[in-house]
Amino acid sequence: MSTNAVNANQGGFVSLVGAGPGDPDLLTVKGYRVIQQAEVLVYDRLVSEEILAIANPEAERIYVGKQLDFHCVPQDQINQILVEKAQQGKRVVRLKGGDSFIFGRGGEELEELSEHNISFEVVPGITAAAGATSYAGIPLTHRDHAQSVQFITGHIQKNGQEIQWSSLAQPNNTLVFYMGLKQCRHIQANLIEQGIDVDMPCAIIENGTRKEQRVFTGKLSELANLAEQAVSPALIVVGSVTSLHDKLKWF
Known part of the structure; x- marks a missing residue:
């Protein structure tokens, strides 16, 4: 188990989860479990409704979807949301389509978390x-x-x-x-x-x-x-x- 995972119970924690390319059945088993456990779900445009339905109905949901020529929430603001929710002691899932490390800007978001000493883990997804x-x-x-x-x-x-x-x-x-x-x-x-x-x-x-x-x-x-x-x-x-x-x- 990683150091970040060990520290998950000591405060806020962020799971960077790849939701896969579209078919909800392609979500990984670990991704499924982590989404169920989330207290805050920060998700993108290409995440399907079927995958969002996995989350606890009481979880806070924050849509930060992006599409060509239009960003609902700028990247620096997304980074800030992740930091603030984790600093509140929440278990946060950052949910992205495909795989977060393949043109998903996941590395940028984790760099921000690392600079704030926030624990995190990465759950890979099937890339498009x-x-x-x-x-x-x-x-x-x-x-x-x-x-x-x-x-x-x-x-x-x-x-x-x-x-x-x-x-x-x-x-x-x-x-x-x-x-x-x-x-x-x-x-x-x-x-x-x-x-x-x-x-x-x-x-x-x-x-x-x-x-x-x-x-x-x-x-x-x-x-x-x-x-x-x-x-x-x-x-x-x-x-x-x-x-x-x-x-x-x-x-």
């Missing part, structure tokens, strides 16, 4: 790249198609730095872009500029693992057009593994 592609019948790696996979954020970084596009143009590789739907034309142009074949198969997975899931497939040269048919949340996959979708789709 693994969950959505599995439900779409698209293996991230395959001996005949890809021996490596890269996860990339479609958002511009905080310091304004651009993606290192040249590092993505590797043979036998799968590229997965999070939060990149509005950037599809930019993504398409830069990958082609780096020498990736315009006929490279690609896919956009909308509402991955949810009953509303839709999968759009085509070629890299068609990626921007595919994006016009999809809505957020959506995951972009570029690589020959996406050609397996028609054969392996099951959901």
Whole structure:
């Protein structure tokens, strides 16, 4: 047991929990238990109602959802909420879609807790790249198609730095872009500029693992057009593994 977990009974405590990509059945057993025990639930937009229903009805619920071009609660304010509730001696669950450490800003929130000497633990969740592609019948790696996979954020970084596009143009590789739907034309142009074949198969997975899931497939040269048919949340996959979708789709 970690030191942080041992200290949980000595005051406030924060559990950073990944809720998974959408299907509530993909929540981990530990995540389920921790949510049940929460006195305060601080949750994001993509957490399903089925998962929220697990919590104690008497638990305080604080919605801090974010969506493209609109933040209900700024990140620094979310950090402050976690600190204040823990300092009140509460058992807090910070609930995020997917996995908190993969483009979930979980590390930033824990840094703030650490600076205030607040005990915490991390409960991993299934990240969208693994969950959505599995439900779409698209293996991230395959001996005949890809021996490596890269996860990339479609958002511009905080310091304004651009993606290192040249590092993505590797043979036998799968590229997965999070939060990149509005950037599809930019993504398409830069990958082609780096020498990736315009006929490279690609896919956009909308509402991955949810009953509303839709999968759009085509070629890299068609990626921007595919994006016009999809809505957020959506995951972009570029690589020959996406050609397996028609054969392996099951959901």
